[in-house]
Amino acid sequence: MARKTSPSGGAGKNAGKSASKTRENTPKLANDDIGASKRMELYRLQYEIRVCEKKAYDLFLQNLVKGTSHLSLGQEAIAAGFAGAMKKGDLSFCTYRGHAHTLARGVPMEKMLGELMQRDNGLMRGKGGSMHLTSAEHGVMGSYAIIGAHLPIACGAAWRAQYLGHDDVTVCFFGDGTTNIGAFHEALNFAVVWKLPVVFVCENNLYMEYTPISDVTAVEHPAADRAPAYGLEKIIVDGNDADAVYRTAQKAFAKARAGEGPSLIECKTYRHSGHSRADPGAYRPKGELEEWMKRDPVKLYRARLAEFGVSEKDITAIEKAIDDELAQAVENCKASPVPPEEILTTDVYADGGWAWRN
Amino acid sequence: MAELTYREAVARGIAQEMERDERVVFLGEDVAKAGGVFKATVGLYEKFGPLRVRDTPISEQAILGAAMGAAMTGLRPIAEIMFSDFLAVCFDFIANEFPKSRYMSNGQLACPLVVRTGNGAGSRFGAQHSQSVENWSMMIPGLKVVAPSSPADVVGLLAAAVRDPDPVIFYEHKSLYAVKGEVPDGEILDKLGTAKILRSGRDATIIALALMVPRAMEAVEILARDHGIDCEVIDVRSLVPLDTQTILGSIARTGRLFTVEENPRLCGWGAEIASIAADECFYDLDGPIVRITTPHIPLPAADNLEDIVLPTPARIVDKIMRAMT
Numbered sequence: 001m002a003r004k005t006s007p008s009g010g011a012g013k014n015a016g017k018s019a020s021k022t023r024e025n026t027p028k029l030a031n032d033d034i035g036a037s038k039r040m041e042l043y044r045l046q047y048e049i050r051v052c053e054k055k056a057y058d059l060f061l062q063n064l065v066k067g068t069s070h071l072s073l074g075q076e077a078i079a080a081g082f083a084g085a086m087k088k089g090d091l092s093f094c095t096y097r098g099h100a101h102t103l104a105r106g107v108p109m110e111k112m113l114g115e116l117m118q119r120d121n122g123l124m125r126g127k128g129g130s131m132h133l134t135s136a137e138h139g140v141m142g143s144y145a146i147i148g149a150h151l152p153i154a155c156g157a158a159w160r161a162q163y164l165g166h167d168d169v170t171v172c173f174f175g176d177g178t179t180n181i182g183a184f185h186e187a188l189n190f191a192v193v194w195k196l197p198v199v200f201v202c203e204n205n206l207y208m209e210y211t212p213i214s215d216v217t218a219v220e221h222p223a224a225d226r227a228p229a230y231g232l233e234k235i236i237v238d239g240n241d242a243d244a245v246y247r248t249a250q251k252a253f254a255k256a257r258a259g260e261g262p263s264l265i266e267c268k269t270y271r272h273s274g275h276s277r278a279d280p281g282a283y284r285p286k287g288e289l290e291e292w293m294k295r296d297p298v299k300l301y302r303a304r305l306a307e308f309g310v311s312e313k314d315i316t317a318i319e320k321a322i323d324d325e326l327a328q329a330v331e332n333c334k335a336s337p338v339p340p341e342e343i344l345t346t347d348v349y350a351d352g353g354w355a356w357r358n
Numbered sequence: 359m360a361e362l363t364y365r366e367a368v369a370r371g372i373a374q375e376m377e378r379d380e381r382v383v384f385l386g387e388d389v390a391k392a393g394g395v396f397k398a399t400v401g402l403y404e405k406f407g408p409l410r411v412r413d414t415p416i417s418e419q420a421i422l423g424a425a426m427g428a429a430m431t432g433l434r435p436i437a438e439i440m441f442s443d444f445l446a447v448c449f450d451f452i453a454n455e456f457p458k459s460r461y462m463s464n465g466q467l468a469c470p471l472v473v474r475t476g477n478g479a480g481s482r483f484g485a486q487h488s489q490s491v492e493n494w495s496m497m498i499p500g501l502k503v504v505a506p507s508s509p510a511d512v513v514g515l516l517a518a519a520v521r522d523p524d525p526v527i528f529y530e531h532k533s534l535y536a537v538k539g540e541v542p543d544g545e546i547l548d549k550l551g552t553a554k555i556l557r558s559g560r561d562a563t564i565i566a567l568a569l570m571v572p573r574a575m576e577a578v579e580i581l582a583r584d585h586g587i588d589c590e591v592i593d594v595r596s597l598v599p600l601d602t603q604t605i606l607g608s609i610a611r612t613g614r615l616f617t618v619e620e621n622p623r624l625c626g627w628g629a630e631i632a633s634i635a636a637d638e639c640f641y642d643l644d645g646p647i648v649r650i651t652t653p654h655i656p657l658p659a660a661d662n663l664e665d666i667v668l669p670t671p672a673r674i675v676d677k678i679m680r681a682m683t
Contacts, residue, residue: 091431124464134463141430142459142467146450152423153455159424160431163383163409170427183450186417190424193415347465348500350523356499357600357634358551 032308034243038084039308040318042242043301045080048322049100050298052109055326056099056116060277064334065116069130072100074240074272077297078203079104081245082171085253091139091157093150093172096131097203098143101173105138110329114336121336125343148183150174151200155191158198158262169256170198171249177208179222188230188264197256199249200264203239205271210283223266232264239267240297243304272296359542365535367509368398368474371516372436374545376406379434382520385412385421386438386474395440396476396535418448422473426455429471434520442477442491442529449494456525457500472519472526477505478569478620479652479668480533484659490620490652492567493627495527496597502550503597505529507571509539511595514548522550531568551599555608559590562614562682565605565631567594570618570669577618577674585675587682589616597627605631606639613644616678618669623651650677 032039053073059065072079075097083104086092094101102112107123115122116130123135131145141157144150154172161168178184179202191198202223206213219225224234237248245267252263270292274281281289305315348354362370376382384402386394390413393400403411414421418439425437439445445452452473459467479488495503502524506512512530519526556571557578566574571593578589590608594601609615615635617628632647650669658664 124462124466127464128462132462134466136463136466142463144455146454148419149423149450149455152417152420152451153427153430154423155420156424156427156429156435157431158427160428160433163428163433183419183423186415186420187423189415190417190420194412343464347460347463349502350460350468350470352465354499356598357602 034246038246039305040310042080042084042246043305043315044318044322045083045104046076046242046298046301047319048109049076049079049103051322051326052103052113053099055330056113057273057277059113059117059330065130066118067129068276068278069099069116070097070276071273072097072271074292074296075203075205075269076100077242077301078173078201078239078245078267078269081242082173082201082249084242084246085249086139086169086171089139089168090253091141091168091170093141093154093157093170094133094143095147095150095174095178096143096145097175098133098173099130102133102135102140102143105135105140107133107135107138107140108329109326110332111135113329114333117333118338119333119336120339121333126339127343148174148178148181151178151183151187152190154198154200155187155194155196158191158196159194161197162194167257168197169253171201172198173201173203175208176202176204176206176213176222178202179226180217185226188226188232188262191262192230192232195259195261197259198262199252199256200262202264202266203269204266205269207271207275209275210279221266223264227264230264232262235263235265237265237267239269240295240300242297242301359540361538362509362541363535364509364512364530364537364539365396365398367512367541368516368530369400369402370541371513372399372402373405374513375517375520376402376410381432381434382436383410383412383428383433384436384438385414385424387414387416387421387440389413389438394438396532398530398535399438418444419451422448422451423455425471425473426451426459426469429469430459430467434470436472436474436520439473439475441487442475443486443489445475445491445494452495452501452527453498457498461500468523469525470523472516472528474528474530476532477529478531478533479657479664480569482659482661482664485656488657488664490568492529492597493621493625496627496630497625500525501598502526503529504550504595505531505568505597506595507531507534507568507593509537510541510546511548513541514546515550515595517545517547518550521547526550529568533569537572550596551601553595553601553604554593555590555604556593557589557591559588559612561588561612562616562678563590563592563605563608563612564616564618564674564678565592565594565628566618567597567627568620570620573669573671574618574674576671577678580671580675581678585679587678589678594627600631602634606635609635609639610642613642614682615643615647616681617649617651618674619649619651620668621652623649623654626651645681648677648681650674
């Protein structure tokens with residue numbers, strides 16, 4: 001677990017070492033604006049999210065992941081691209097589909113899976129569950145399960161940065177369905193009027209839950225088409241291309257840090273699984289998933305690394321390290337006890353307890 | 359010692375805390391340049407400037423969300439929701455966000471903020487601008503709930519609320535804004551979770567909140583003068599934490615309990631106190647517990663109708679007389 005020390009992806013550390021070796025032998029990487037080390041980090045993050053999410057599903061089938069869970073399979077490039085561009089101290093606000101963003105900030109897989117398995121070793125010792133992943137030390141300021149709620153909250157975190165003169169950026173991730181709830185519109189207007197250093201990221205995976213977003217939305221691009229109404233640039237990015245996401249994120253972060261206000265970015269993507277564990281996704285037209293699988297972000301990025309001359313050996317080494325860590329994480333979670341009953345009444349109030357009367 | 363109105367006490371309380379701590383910021387609709395629709399925040403914008411006292415759009419979710427995000431990252435925000443009825447349009451933050459972030463995160467996150475809001479009837483505003491909704495927030499684990507009845511308590515309890523590390527919903531009564539009272543000079547800091555015995559008495563304990571406190575006081579003077587019934591009056595002040603020791607101790611002395619509540623009857627705060635009394639001091643009681651409340655109806659606008667539905671001194675006297683004689 002020691003590998004993850006930096007919120008913005010300690011993953012880059014190991015990846016960078018092997019990549020720097022590669023760079024000497026690969027002229028393509030030398031001219032790359034993203035750079036070998038960052039590319040390896042982006043792949044590492046995507047691969048980790050992919051295998052960890054798959055494992056979460058396996059564990060669910062074994063009845064070891066309890067409650068509900070919402071996977072980001074197919075949407076890994078967005079989490080990786082943004083986290084790759086974030087600095088230590090930048091803040092992430094996620095939705096209930098927040099495993100990917102939590103991992104991308106450097107939270108160990110064991111802590112996350114432990115929470116999904118509702119064990120004592122979980123990120124919140126089983127008190128939050130899959131939909132509320134939080135790791136303040138990594139800048140993950142919570143995962144919010146009421147649609148739209150965290151957009152105004154992210155505004156507040158950005159207001160604090162503005163008021164105190166801090167240069168961190170607040171990044172708020174949400175789905176396409178969020179664009180039709182009031183809090184989305186309140187937050188956008190508020191952030192623009194107050195010129196807050198916040199970046200709103202819509203992951204448009206085409207389905208709000210079970211219903212196509214296009215069936216219930218007045219405009220074609222549910223987030224981007226609303227941006228001009230708030231005086232914002234209309235930004236659409238290929239959410240299955242981590243490099244494109246990373247570049248877009250960098251630009252938006254630079255704007256926010258320069259005091260030039262918020263951005264709204266719509267990332268086009270597709271979730272490979274259903275809305276939640278209970279949903280097989282039967283409402284999707286035949287062939288749609290297959291078409292999108294051709295644009296699987298993890299496979300695409302792996303192929304791109306090869307194009308840039310990264311050796312199969314280097315890629316496999318990254319993958320094996322993650323596979324090993326994941327296997328160990330699962331064993332540790334299985335071995336972890338369930339949370340003790342005494343934490344039931346802790347942390348209701350700031351005094352640590354739950355007393356509401358004397 | 360100075361005589362201040364309840365509304366002036368609000369501004370003084372906020373100013374006291376903003377002077378003390380630069381992390382204290384204040385936001386809401388019309389609160390800055392206009393000084394608040396109830397004129398309860400006059401002068402704060404001029405004194406503390408546009409970075410600390412900020413007008414917002416009519417976006418209650420944005421107001422409470424922004425307060426929460428600022429609170430969890432280090433500020434001490436005070437947010438105003440103009441009328442407490444409007445808590446319904448941002449209730450997600452009251453019910454799901456503020457009070458659960460600490461628990462769900464296993465103590466990683468905190469939410470030290472204050473939501474001030476104009477509560478209660480008497481202004482003839484009708485059913486959507488007059489409700490007493492303190493019980494809406496009392497039922498939610500993780501919140502603290504305060505409702506002062508006097509200018510001095512406004513300053514002291516507001517200061518305590520701002521300094522409290524938990525989210526506090528602070529109900530100001532609209533019909534008390536013009537009421538005057540003596541407020542001590544210098545810094546005032548009260549304590550949440552403390553009820554106050556405003557009048558000692560032998561025969562019955564009357565528990566009231568906010569606007570019902572002066573009405574209960576008026577009623578017990580009539581009962582003493584005209585009927586020889588000597589009542590003790592307790593201003594609950596803080597519903598969460600609830601000072602049950604003061605309340606139960608009083609019941610043990612008087613043997614009778616009456617609650618005077620402006621919230622509609624079902625699940626009003628007095629029901630919880632009655633339940634606690636029944637559980638814990640049943641054998642101290644010499645007669646049934648009586649709740650005097652607004653009936654289970656929306657509030658009407660017409661003055662004669664609104665006057666009928668709220669507990670009045672005359673109705674309080676009548677209810678107590680019927681129960682005691």
